[in-house]
Amino acid sequence: MSKRYSVKKVAELSGITVRALHHYDEIGLLKPAMRSEKKYRYYDESNLLRLQQILFYRELDFTLAQTKAILDDPEFDFVKALQAHRALLVQRHKQMGNLIQTVDQTLEKFKGDQPMVLQDKDLYQGFDQEKIDRWNKEVDEKYDPEKVAESRRNVGKMSKQQFKEVQKQGERVTRAISEAMDKGAGSPEIQELIKQHHAWIENFYNCPADMYKGLGQLYVENPEFTAYYEKIKPGLAAFMCQAMGYFADTSLKAKG
Amino acid sequence: MSKRYSVKKVAELSGITVRALHHYDEIGLLKPAMRSEKKYRYYDESNLLRLQQILFYRELDFTLAQTKAILDDPEFDFVKALQAHRALLVQRHKQMGNLIQTVDQTLEKFKGDQPMVLQDKDLYQGFDQEKIDRWNKEVDEKYDPEKVAESRRNVGKMSKQQFKEVQKQGERVTRAISEAMDKGAGSPEIQELIKQHHAWIENFYNCPADMYKGLGQLYVENPEFTAYYEKIKPGLAAFMCQAMGYFADTSLKAKG
DNA sequence: CCTTGACCCTCACCCAGCGTCATAGCCTAT
DNA sequence: ATAGGCTATGACGCTGGGTGAGGGTCAAGG
Numbered sequence: 001m002s003k004r005y006s007v008k009k010v011a012e013l014s015g016i017t018v019r020a021l022h023h024y025d026e027i028g029l030l031k032p033a034m035r036s037e038k039k040y041r042y043y044d045e046s047n048l049l050r051l052q053q054i055l056f057y058r059e060l061d062f063t064l065a066q067t068k069a070i071l072d073d074p075e076f077d078f079v080k081a082l083q084a085h086r087a088l089l090v091q092r093h094k095q096m097g098n099l100i101q102t103v104d105q106t107l108e109k110f111k112g113d114q115p116m117v118l119q120d121k122d123l124y125q126g127f128d129q130e131k132i133d134r135w136n137k138e139v140d141e142k143y144d145p146e147k148v149a150e151s152r153r154n155v156g157k158m159s160k161q162q163f164k165e166v167q168k169q170g171e172r173v174t175r176a177i178s179e180a181m182d183k184g185a186g187s188p189e190i191q192e193l194i195k196q197h198h199a200w201i202e203n204f205y206n207c208p209a210d211m212y213k214g215l216g217q218l219y220v221e222n223p224e225f226t227a228y229y230e231k232i233k234p235g236l237a238a239f240m241c242q243a244m245g246y247f248a249d250t251s252l253k254a255k256g
Numbered sequence: 257m258s259k260r261y262s263v264k265k266v267a268e269l270s271g272i273t274v275r276a277l278h279h280y281d282e283i284g285l286l287k288p289a290m291r292s293e294k295k296y297r298y299y300d301e302s303n304l305l306r307l308q309q310i311l312f313y314r315e316l317d318f319t320l321a322q323t324k325a326i327l328d329d330p331e332f333d334f335v336k337a338l339q340a341h342r343a344l345l346v347q348r349h350k351q352m353g354n355l356i357q358t359v360d361q362t363l364e365k366f367k368g369d370q371p372m373v374l375q376d377k378d379l380y381q382g383f384d385q386e387k388i389d390r391w392n393k394e395v396d397e398k399y400d401p402e403k404v405a406e407s408r409r410n411v412g413k414m415s416k417q418q419f420k421e422v423q424k425q426g427e428r429v430t431r432a433i434s435e436a437m438d439k440g441a442g443s444p445e446i447q448e449l450i451k452q453h454h455a456w457i458e459n460f461y462n463c464p465a466d467m468y469k470g471l472g473q474l475y476v477e478n479p480e481f482t483a484y485y486e487k488i489k490p491g492l493a494a495f496m497c498q499a500m501g502y503f504a505d506t507s508l509k510a511k512g
Numbered sequence: 513c514c515t516t517g518a519c520c521c522t523c524a525c526c527c528a529g530c531g532t533c534a535t536a537g538c539c540t541a542t
Numbered sequence: 543a544t545a546g547g548c549t550a551t552g553a554c555g556c557t558g559g560g561t562g563a564g565g566g567t568c569a570a571g572g
Contacts, residue, residue, distance in 0.1 A: 059355070059358070060355055060358060060359060061355060078366075079363065079366055082359055082362060082363055083363065085359065086356060086359045086360070086363075089352055089355050089356045089359065090352075090356060092348075092352050093349060093352035093353060093356060096345055096346075096348050096349035096352060097349060099315070099316055099317060099345050100342060100345045100346060100349060102315070102316065103316060103338055103341065103342045103345065104342070106338060107335065107338055107339065107342075110334075110335055
């Protein structure tokens with residue numbers, strides 16, 4: 001005998017708009033418990049409970065798709081999801097910090113009332129270079145200095161456009177993997193894609209089984225990587241790790 | 257005799273895509289120096305220079321419209337724009353910090369492996385309440401305790417839906433003001449809107465000339481407010497301050 | 513019983529900042 | 543001359559809804 005709530009009521013209770021409720025209905029995130037003959041939406045208490053959770057994740061800046069994934073799959077490890085999301089938030093937090101610093105520096109320069117001409121060609125590079133540096137540092141801490149130097153040499157030799165190109169390839173593979181996650185980490189489809197991923201990695205440095213496995217670990221342990229993969233799809237970081245481990249144990253070890 | 261650069265060249269040099277260049281052309285942010293007979297775009301060095309600046313503002317998370325405004329209007333005080341934008345970044349930075357904390361707290365709770373049931377109705381309120389608290393605190397520091405208490409009473413008496421409603425009204429007025437900025441702060445159009453704004457403020461507390469003027473000051477001095485208005489339109493914070501001051505000096509003083 | 517006003521429905525277009533085709537024209541090197 | 547690389551425009555896609563338009567529905571009061 002639970003009460004039924006009209007859209008308006010729910011909107012008032014929750015503080016979101018009627019349109020948003022329509023939207024959530026459209027995308028299947030929150031379907032009303034029932035529809036009247038005349039198509040009126042009526043929600044019940046379980047709907048409200050779910051809405052609470054939706055709003056919780058929304059506040060934390062999850063996308064609606066992520067929220068749906070979390071709520072719809074009871075298997076979904078939401079502690080891990082939160083942890084991964086945390087990494088993403090930390091990344092943004094740092095980035096904001098950096099931007100603020102950049103603004104401050106710029107203001108510093110122009111307080112001395114120079115005319116508005118930005119300092120030469122190097123602006124382009126600044127941010128990319130920084131990312132590369134950080135990446136290098138990460139790798140430093142975890143791997144053989146020889147390999148690292150090799151990677152750095154390879155990256156250094158590439159032109160900006162080559163670099164972009166290679167980067168794009170990587171993204172394509174990653175996206176393909178994210179879209180086939182439901183097949184399972186050990187599936188032939190995924191393993192084929194992982195093979196491509198491994199080949200891609202070898203653009204940068206030779207990467208035998210152990211190292212590849214280690215890289216997979218890095219994806220879940222290191223916030224920067226985790227953030228990158230979680231941004232693409234929730235659970236992807238952990239999934240990559242698993243699939244890479246499998247690949248290393250089967251294909252790579254058999255080969256080497 | 258400067259060189260001409262094709263879209264592809266420019267894309268490679270700058271690291272953005274050809275599509276983005278098309279887009280910038282469409283919105284008038286970066287028009288190629290010339291077009292061949294067959295509509296091919298050709299850029300020159302001054303275009304590249306401008307593109308540098310565009311990318312600079314882009315990195316800082318300005319919108320393209322803001323960037324356009326800054327670059328197209330040589331009168332535009334870009335130091336002020338940067339300062340205002342800084343406030344916005346700081347706000348986001350803080351918010352990220354808060355979210356991270358929230359995640360941590362949640363994780364803390366669920367480390368003790370309780371089932372996934374969020375703690376009752378209060379989630380809804382949490383964030384709104386917090387915002388209200390902060391707002392109250394701001395006002396505390398600047399104003400007469402009597403007025404503050406009054407405001408708080410009024411706000412407290414409103415139902416959530418009333419509050420939303422009133423908030424929406426305010427947003428409407430603010431947006432109208434932002435869209436008529438070009439008329440000038442002293443223009444009849446703006447002053448009429450400012451009158452509505454003042455009336456809106458008086459939903460919360462009685463607000464005589466001096467206080468209204470002070471509120472305008474707050475808009476440029478206090479990062480939270482500044483961020484709010486700058487998010488709507490760059491320069492809006494300062495503009496509001498000016499228009500409110502004018503209104504206070506003319507209409508309010510004459511009346512009172 | 514009828515009207516009024518509040519509420520509900522479904523389209524369907526709008527924002528940013530491009531990505532991603534689709535379809536077609538252009539240019540140049542062999 | 544033909545291939546393949548570059549170019550153009552146009553149009554739809556994404557996120558999370560906002561903002562109508564145009565029309566049906568429901569409860570209360572006269």
